[in-house]
Amino acid sequence: MISLKGLCKRYGDRMVVDDLSVEVKPGTVTGFLGPNGAGKSTTMRLILGLDHPTAGTALIAGVPYHEIRNPLRTVGAMLDARALHPGRSGHAHLVALARSNGIARSRVTEVLERVGMADAARKRAGALSLGMSQRLGIAAALLGDPEVLMFDEPVNGLDPDGVRWVRHLMRSLAEEGRTVFVSSHLMSEMQLTADHLVVIGKGRLIMDAPLAEVIARSSLAAVVVRTPHAADLSVRLRAAGIRVERPGENELVATGAAIERIGDLAYEAGIRLHELRTREASLEQAYQELTASSVEYGARKVGV
Numbered sequence: 001m002i003s004l005k006g007l008c009k010r011y012g013d014r015m016v017v018d019d020l021s022v023e024v025k026p027g028t029v030t031g032f033l034g035p036n037g038a039g040k041s042t043t044m045r046l047i048l049g050l051d052h053p054t055a056g057t058a059l060i061a062g063v064p065y066h067e068i069r070n071p072l073r074t075v076g077a078m079l080d081a082r083a084l085h086p087g088r089s090g091h092a093h094l095v096a097l098a099r100s101n102g103i104a105r106s107r108v109t110e111v112l113e114r115v116g117m118a119d120a121a122r123k124r125a126g127a128l129s130l131g132m133s134q135r136l137g138i139a140a141a142l143l144g145d146p147e148v149l150m151f152d153e154p155v156n157g158l159d160p161d162g163v164r165w166v167r168h169l170m171r172s173l174a175e176e177g178r179t180v181f182v183s184s185h186l187m188s189e190m191q192l193t194a195d196h197l198v199v200i201g202k203g204r205l206i207m208d209a210p211l212a213e214v215i216a217r218s219s220l221a222a223v224v225v226r227t228p229h230a231a232d233l234s235v236r237l238r239a240a241g242i243r244v245e246r247p248g249e250n251e252l253v254a255t256g257a258a259i260e261r262i263g264d265l266a267y268e269a270g271i272r273l274h275e276l277r278t279r280e281a282s283l284e285q286a287y288q289e290l291t292a293s294s295v296e297y298g299a300r301k302v303g304v
């Protein structure tokens with residue numbers, strides 16, 4: 001579990017993380033979304049004690065990072081896959097990390113196998129492709145078998161196979177009961193990976209809800225009806241306060257009401273239906289609506 005309470009970070013006169021209160025729960029993949037500069041990486045850095053909050057707290061398993069006795073065994077993170085000594089092999093990097101954290105050397109082999117790079121880990125880190133560096137960064141995060149995992153843009157620059165692999169890994173880590181907190185700009189991928197979403201804009205919380213709810217709340221979510229009496233039904237639905245569009249002679253699209261209500265109103269009016277279905281918005285669409293007013297390459301100025 002990761003708990004943020006009133007978390008704030010100010011750089012100069014900019015509030016880049018602004019009063020964030022969120023609980024990131026175990027057993028789920030929580031996607032962390034927001035436009036460029038929204039404050040996602042800063043929030044992750046604050047959680048990992050790499051920066052000090054201006055106000056508020058960030059706790060992992062109930063304690064601030066600097067009070068965790070065995071950090072690598074409690075939380076694993078990949079913030080920047082390229083942050084490795086380029087001359088050292090991936091294997092040597094993990095062995096050093098394991099040694100300095102009291103983790104058995106056998107665990108290095110285990111995690112390298114889990115990320116599918118048992119062989120490539122013998123190469124110099126500087127000679128690894130971006131995809132392999134990402135895998136190595138993920139291996140390092142998994143080394144201490146931690147209950148909490150954080151990944152900043154883990155699929156950045158990966159090919160479709162790599163993206164799919166990361167998705168399955170995130171899902172299996174959550175199924176093992178771990179807390180998985182992952183940022184990404186790839187909405188189509190997040191829609192397939194995350195159970196829950198935390199969306200921020202200009203450092204502030206915009207949404208903290210299950211993925212399904214975020215998508216259902218989109219104004220583009222609608223009920224599509226096909227009926228030979230579309231004109232009659234439109235009148236009935238509008239009278240009931242439902243927004244209706246008529247894209248075709250025998251078709252209408254209703255928003256702002258559940259599918260059951262549309263079906264009941266049609267039944268009560270004795271109107272025959274040939275089709276009644278929901279139209280889901282994509283996460284991309286829902287996200288664009290949510291963040292429309294936050295897409296700006298700057299944060300709120302303090303006191304403004």
Ligand SMILES: Nc1ncnc2c1ncn2[C@@H]1O[C@H](COP(=O)(O)OP(=O)(O)OP(=O)(O)O)[C@@H](O)[C@H]1O
Pocket residue numbers: 011016034035036037038039040041042043297298299
């Ligand atoms: N050390 C720093 N000093 C001053 N400003 C900073 C510092 N680190 C980040 N910022 C600023 O804080 C804001 C938030 O940056 P951050 O990297 O957390 O956003 P992000 O949501 O991760 O963005 P992206 O999606 O582009 O990675 C940006 O305006 C950035 O320029």
